Amino acid sequence: MALQRNEHRPNVVGAAFAWLWLAVIILPIYYIFITSLRPREDYYAENPLSWPANPTLTAYQRVLENDFLRFFANSVVVTAASVAVTLAVSVMAAYVVVRSRDGFGRNLFRVALLGIAIPIQAAIIPVYYLIVQLGLYDTLAALILPSIAFSIPLTLLILTSFLREIPESLFESMRMDGATEWRILLRLVVPLARPALATVGVYQALQVWNGFLFPLVLTQSAETRVLPLSLWSFQGQFGVDVPAVLAAVVLSILPMLAAYILARRQLVSGLTAGFGK
Amino acid sequence: MAAPALILFGVFAIVPLFGVAALSFVHWDGLGAITWAGFDNWTDAASDPVSRNALWLTVKLTVLCVLFQAPVSLLLGVFLAGRQRYRALLATLFFLPLLFSSAAVAITFTALLDPNFGAGSALDLPLLAQNWLGDPQLALYVVVFVIGWCFIPFHTLIYQAGTRQIPRELYEASRMDGAGPVQQFFHITLPMLKYTIVTSTTLMTVGSLTYFDLIFVLTGGGPGNATRVLPLDMYLTGFRSYDMGRASVLALVLVIVGLAVSLGLNRITGASRMESQSEGS
Known part of the structure; x- marks a missing residue:
């Protein structure tokens, strides 16, 4: 050995x-x-x-005749929206953490560290309450908003450690040229952070795509059903038709398999950087 | 610029964490009015045999998961740290379970473990054709195995990364001193992987405490209550028996046990060193 x-x-x-x-x-x-x-x-x-x-x-x-494409589209919408917003707000926050001179940035970083330890299971009842109160129950937004919230801590940590590597002089020279913070973010930080954004983006996409608890608790109707939940309901609906249930499994895994083939390095390094969750 | 992230995270993650503490002191069926309950939920949960059994099952599941996953991941990770091409191919294939959703894995194993039409009947081995998921004595072990199927690849990755960081010279020096492979494993590899072992075991433990989706689809907590672990008990109490107050107590127990375990494990083994080690791997 x-x-x-x-x-x-x-x-x-x-x-x-x-x-x-x-x-x-x-x-x-x-x-x-x-x-x-x-x-x-x-x-x-x-x-x-x-x-x-x-x-x-x-x-x-048989699977495709049973609304599979709608569930697939729901999963695409939820995953794409969650990952896009997560990356956007996290890169902004990571920039603040890296650039801030006062304690605010450090505290923000600490909150993120703590946030990683919060299991979704523990927060699900109040999240349900909140979603019902906001009138979002059984909508795709009900899945997107909490998915973003629980993706932010890890994304922020990974992006922060990446942005710390950017040499100070690059920021300085842009500021000398009179660039605003937003301009620095868009012209300097985002292009440089692209590899980290890809890594963490692919990783979070996998998490949201396969997520089960939020859809189970926060949605109900077939209109808002996403793939993992549809597999479960196919199992009940098709019952003895095991080939159809497993065909649905194959179809649900295809996008992730494609992502793995195209972006294997990102996925693997995202997982080890993310350390579970 | 940090405001959007703070607001989203605050509203949907931090507020719920305080919310769950508040909800543990109320009666709420999930739809109707919320009324004050004092410590009723806490005393009820503490004396409920189902919840007590759930806590015990969670401990048992966690211990079994670690005992199964840790040695297998260690062995595979150390092996895959080698640079030969076929090991890289193996690593690629080992990764595949991580792409599956828990629902997909659970559905697959339900079919595969079917006593009449599953793998047992295919191989014509009566030993394998048991009613795996229908037997209260067996179901928990099946759950442990399937969880291992899902997560061993991940921990293998961690061990692979950790092993690759061990300086090569250590092995060369010990070979000069005439150490064999077994000695090298126990005197170099294992001690050098100390912090990797801590990280991986902490993640395994905290993960086992919160496994929900897989067990939910695989057994639904059954047969009887044989696999009704704490997260499942929480879900079924809250969203099936419509007792959100009591479910919040269980959720809090989950958070507290999880935090205690990860803090405890880090304390015992030296947390700060571990963090710097894990960042590198």
């Missing part, structure tokens, strides 16, 4: 274990995929882990 750096001596224990774990990871994913291609009537007859004798896309058709 200790020999990961000594290439000439293979790490047999680690390797055996890694391949075993690979099987544990891949088996369910393989199962989702082949079952989604299995005709409904064969589901009870064929071996569940065998390749379908008559692969078909009809399960996908």
